[in-house]
Amino acid sequence: MGLPRGHLFWLLLLLAAACSGILFTLYSSAVGPYPGPRSGARNATSSRAFFGRKASNAGTRKSPHCRHSLYLAIQKHPHFRALFELSTPVLLSGGLFTQELWDRLSQHKAPYGWQGLSRQAINSTLSLLNGSESSELFTASGKPPSTCIRCAVVGNGGILNGSRQGLNIDAHDYVFRLNGAVIKGFEKDVGTKTSFYGFTVNTMKNSLISYWNLGFTSVPQGQDLRYIFIPSDIRDYVMLRSAILGVPVPEGPDKGDSPARTARPAAGPVPFPSPRSPTCPTTARAALSTSSMGPRPQTYFGPEASARKFKLLHPDFISYLRERFLKSKLINTNFGNLYMPSTGALMLLTALHTCDQVSAYGFITSNYWKFSDHYFERIKKPLIFYVNHDLSLEATLWKNLHKAGILQLYQR
Numbered sequence: 566m567g568l569p570r571g572h573l574f575w576l577l578l579l580l581a582a583a584c585s586g587i588l589f590t591l592y593s594s595a596v597g598p599y600p601g602p603r604s605g606a607r608n609a610t611s612s613r614a615f616f617g618r619k620a621s622n623a624g625t626r627k628s629p630h631c632r633h634s635l636y637l638a639i640q641k642h643p644h645f646r647a648l649f650e651l652s653t654p655v656l657l658s659g660g661l662f663t664q665e666l667w668d669r670l671s672q673h674k675a676p677y678g679w680q681g682l683s684r685q686a687i688n689s690t691l692s693l694l695n696g697s698e699s700s701e702l703f704t705a706s707g708k709p710p711s712t713c714i715r716c717a718v719v720g721n722g723g724i725l726n727g728s729r730q731g732l733n734i735d736a737h738d739y740v741f742r743l744n745g746a747v748i749k750g751f752e753k754d755v756g757t758k759t760s761f762y763g764f765t766v767n768t769m770k771n772s773l774i775s776y777w778n779l780g781f782t783s784v785p786q787g788q789d790l791r792y793i794f795i796p797s798d799i800r801d802y803v804m805l806r807s808a809i810l811g812v813p814v815p816e817g818p819d820k821g822d823s824p825a826r827t828a829r830p831a832a833g834p835v836p837f838p839s840p841r842s843p844t845c846p847t848t849a850r851a852a853l854s855t856s857s858m859g860p861r862p863q864t865y866f867g868p869e870a871s872a873r874k875f876k877l878l879h880p881d882f883i884s885y886l887r888e889r890f891l892k893s894k895l896i897n898t899n900f901g902n903l904y905m906p907s908t909g910a911l912m913l914l915t916a917l918h919t920c921d922q923v924s925a926y927g928f929i930t931s932n933y934w935k936f937s938d939h940y941f942e943r944i945k946k947p948l949i950f951y952v953n954h955d956l957s958l959e960a961t962l963w964k965n966l967h968k969a970g971i972l973q974l975y976q977r
């Protein structure tokens with residue numbers, strides 16, 4: 566597959582630029598991941614001994630007890646062996662916040678750092694992520710330690726429509742979903758289990774706006790579910806802090822949102838109007854409309870407000886993924902500032918750095934043109950390539966990881 570060429574390409578560039586302020590991470594959610602299983606927390610001691618990883622990545626290291634561990638597949642592959650650095654911390658927690666980290670990350674723009682962001686806002690958010698569960702992905706399930714953690718990452722690609730993969734997906738120990746993850750009505754194709762939901766505040770809210778009429782009326786919720794914040798903007802830090810404290814967002818574009826259902830229960834879903842604008846795609850149009858509607862209290866994450874419910878991807882991990890796995894040519898264009906790996910890519914690569922086996926469902930494949938953009942669309946809609954992501958590069962990466970036996974990519 567290749568990038569769109571010529572006029573179409575430049576038109577999309579302009580569209581993306583025009584809409585990027587609100588939209589530019591939205592389309593990342595269109596593509597999904599695949600699953601793999603294992604349960605419970607790993608034996609950090611033996612894993613550390615086996616892999617020589619740093620303690621900061623405790624709970625996210627690979628188990629040596631897995632028959633077909635992706636770790637072993639990586640070791641056997643000359644190219645990927647040089648790319649994977651499994652000791653890279655995946656999550657950012659309060660204990661990692663130091664003067665040195667501030668100095669370094671304040672030289673890079675979000676999601677790769679904190680340039681231009683308020684130190685006080687970052688500090689006050691990170692200081693809430695001070696428990697041990699903030700540095701580990703797999704802790705809260707209460708399951709016994711497992712020897713082989715199998716994860717499914719479910720993207721939202723149209724390939725899942727009619728796939729009947731629901732039971733296979735749910736059979737994994739952990740299921741990752743992201744952005745507009747519609748479940749109701751698609752259980753047979755996408756399953757029902759959700760262990761992790763990954764998003765940026767921007768992609769989450771845009772998904773609620775854009776896919777409301779297609780059934781995405783609520784972010785997945787559940788007692789065992791954990792949320793993975795992708796820090797693409799100060800909004801993400803501010804929302805995360807309010808979510809942990811169970812208070813309304815005090816400032817910024819999300820002011821007034823009550824991320825957790827604490828103060829008063831939501832009265833029920835309120836549909837978003839979607840005024841028309843001639844210049845932006847549907848999703849952007851709808852997103853633009855919210856600013857004119859003003860802040861409206863909105864709950865996203867269910868009743869529990871506590872640090873254990875929320876994880877935050879480390880900006881260094883996102884940089885590492887971009888440099889090693891998704892170093893797009895787009896970075897050197899005028900739109901380089903907009904580029905970041907898609908939400909689906911970030912979730913799939915997170916799973917690959919924390920699980921022992923990973924399956925990807927609903928992610929882009931070489932025959933993507935056969936399928937609708939998303940599995941939940943009613944009328945087939947082509948996948949759109951925007952400049953803020955490089956879906957072609959991501960498709961190549963998934964294909965090669967699948968060939969190398971490092972992940973299992975659902976294809977049909």
Ligand SMILES: *[C@@H]1O[C@H](CO)[C@@H](O)[C@H](O)[C@H]1NC(C)=O
Nearest residue numbers: 607608609610611612614710
């Ligand atoms: C973890 O593995 C080490 C070394 O194999 C072993 O001594 C220890 O008992 C294990 N701990 C648990 C909780 O299984």
Ligand SMILES: *[C@@H]1O[C@H](CO)[C@@H](O)[C@H](O)[C@H]1NC(C)=O
Nearest residue numbers: 662663664667684688689692
């Ligand atoms: C974070 O804030 C606390 C309390 O104000 C302060 O003691 C600490 O030095 C700050 N940390 C950094 C790295 O700025």
Ligand SMILES: *[C@@H]1O[C@H](CO)[C@@H](O)[C@H](O)[C@H]1NC(C)=O
Nearest residue numbers: 659692693694695696697872
């Ligand atoms: C984390 O910080 C909160 C608020 O400052 C404090 O109440 C709590 O005891 C701390 N938890 C740990 C594990 O240090």
Ligand SMILES: *[C@@H]1O[C@H](CO)[C@@H](O)[C@H](O)[C@H]1NC(C)=O
Nearest residue numbers: 726727937942943944945946
């Ligand atoms: C979903 O699949 C069904 C049959 O499997 C097909 O009729 C329908 O057109 C598909 N929907 C989209 C949006 O492609």
